[in-house]
Amino acid sequence: MRVTVDVVGEDTHEIELEADGTYADLLEPLEYSRHEVSIVVDGQPVPEDQPVEVDRVQVLRLVQGG
Numbered sequence: 001m002r003v004t005v006d007v008v009g010e011d012t013h014e015i016e017l018e019a020d021g022t023y024a025d026l027l028e029p030l031e032y033s034r035h036e037v038s039i040v041v042d043g044q045p046v047p048e049d050q051p052v053e054v055d056r057v058q059v060l061r062l063v064q065g066g
Contacts, residue, residue, distance in 0.1 A: 003026060006057070009061070015029055021052050
C-alpha cells in the first residue's frame with residue numbers, strides 16, 4: 001500500500017507500507033519520534049497503533065527546533 005504523508009509546513013513523502021501497517025510505521029522512514037508529531041486523518045488525530053486504512057495522512061510536528 002502506498003501512502004502519501006504530508007508533513008505540514010515541510011515536505012510530502014510517498015511511503016510504501018505493508019497491508020497491516022500502522023500509523024506509527026509511517027513515521028519510521030521519516031525519522032520522527034512519536035512524541036514530537038501527531039498523525040491526522042480527515043482533520044482528526046489517529047492512534048499510532050491503529051492500522052492505516054487511507055492513502056493520505058497529515059503529520060503535524062508538535063516540537064520543532066529553533
